[in-house]
Each structure stands twice: as C-alpha cells, then as structure tokens.
Amino acid sequence: IRKANVVASEAGGITQHIGAYQIEHNDKAITFIDTPGHAAFSNMRARGARTTDIAVLVVAADDGFMPQTDEALGHARVAKVPIVVAINKMDAPGANVDKVLRQMQERDLAPEDWGGTTLYAQVSALKGQGIDDLLEAILLQAEVTETIVADPKGPVEGVILEAQKELGRGSTAAAIIQQGTLKSGKAIVCGEYYCRVRQLIDDKGKPVKEAGPSTPIR
Numbered sequence: 001i002r003k004a005n006v007v008a009s010e011a012g013g014i015t016q017h018i019g020a021y022q023i024e025h026n027d028k029a030i031t032f033i034d035t036p037g038h039a040a041f042s043n044m045r046a047r048g049a050r051t052t053d054i055a056v057l058v059v060a061a062d063d064g065f066m067p068q069t070d071e072a073l074g075h076a077r078v079a080k081v082p083i084v085v086a087i088n089k090m091d092a093p094g095a096n097v098d099k100v101l102r103q104m105q106e107r108d109l110a111p112e113d114w115g116g117t118t119l120y121a122q123v124s125a126l127k128g129q130g131i132d133d134l135l136e137a138i139l140l141q142a143e144v145t146e147t148i149v150a151d152p153k154g155p156v157e158g159v160i161l162e163a164q165k166e167l168g169r170g171s172t173a174a175a176i177i178q179q180g181t182l183k184s185g186k187a188i189v190c191g192e193y194y195c196r197v198r199q200l201i202d203d204k205g206k207p208v209k210e211a212g213p214s215t216p217i218r
Helices: 039-051 067-078 097-106 131-144
Strands: 019-025 028-034 055-060 083-088 120-122 157-166 170-179 187-190 193-196
Touching: 019 131, 019 170, 028 131, 039 067, 039 157, 055 067, 055 097, 067 083, 083 097, 083 131, 097 120, 120 131
Parallel strands: 055 083, 083 120
Antiparallel strands: 019 028, 157 170, 187 193
16 A cells, blocks of 8 residues: 555564554545554554554455454454455465455455445555555445544544654654644643653654644654
C-alpha cells in the first residue's frame, strides 16, 4: 500500500513495530496501523485492534488461516470492530481462494458473495495486484459503519502507539489523533506522564503545525 518493500529491511523478514501512515484513495484519507503478524507480538496486535475503526485481516491464499490469523481475528472481535479480509499471496503456487472462503464461513466471517456481510479482496502484496479493490472494500465498510465519526474542533484525544528516545530529538511518541486537533506547543497527558509538544512530524517525516482526527503523527 505504501509502495514500499518493508519486509526487505526488517530483521528476519518480520515487521517488528507498529507503524502508522495515511494514504488517499478516491479523495478520501485512510490511515493504516501496521501490526506485526508474528506470534510473539500478540500484545502489540491487541493494542492495534483496540485503536482501529476497521480491522483488515490478512490471510495467505496458500496457507489459509494459521494460529496467528485466528489470534488476530480474536483481537478484532474483542475490540468489536468490523473486519475486512485481505486474501494475500494470490500469485503464490497453491493459492486457493475457495479454501480461504470456506475457512471464513467456518469462523462466522461469511463472505459477501456467499450471502454474508464480510467484505474481502484478493491481493498480491508482492505484485501490487488487487490493492485498489482492498481500498474500495475499506471505504465501503466505513460507509456502512456509521459510528466512525470525529469532531476536529472538540477536545483533543488520541492513542500512543509506541514511544522511544531518538538521538538528537529526545523522547518521541507515535500517536493517532482520534478527536480534536493537536497543535505544536500544546500539553498532553498519557497515564501518569505529561509533556509539552515541541514538534509534530507527519508519517512522511515532514514537520506540520497541527494534526486532526485519524492523523498519524510523531
């Protein structure tokens, strides 16, 4: 989706952090939070699911539902968020869509074209195929889920995805604004910690003066 080969730069090919970024599709902004798929990162995935409005469950077309897929599905259900399924690796030998659709049916994720309500898209992340279909499914799900609303003029609320100390910058935190508009110079409180925002940097590394609802910011 970011047209970036994320996996190549990761140790052991595993996405080891929660990253967030925003894209535009059909003049509408969609913010993605990347949660790692590896079994060791269960807590991070649970936190990611609690932050989202829609969960995109990625299922490999050749492997089908694996234990960590079911675990991620469980997180999304506990968070009570609608689920869109991305059937990935459509280019792989042994890709079997019908098998995945049957497994979805078994898990009460009945596909829309099987008479259910679950939207899905067939994609190949490697080749960039079907990505537009997935983005369309996400926007359609957002339209039918009428509770996804925010007030940019209300009190500022958000969630911290991760925090760290950066050389030359000091303490930084990646956050998603959920309500209101955060501006540089404002004070924020997170649990027992508080600080003043010295600088806001967007997901492309550029300084910005403010961040409204659904904006990923550092």
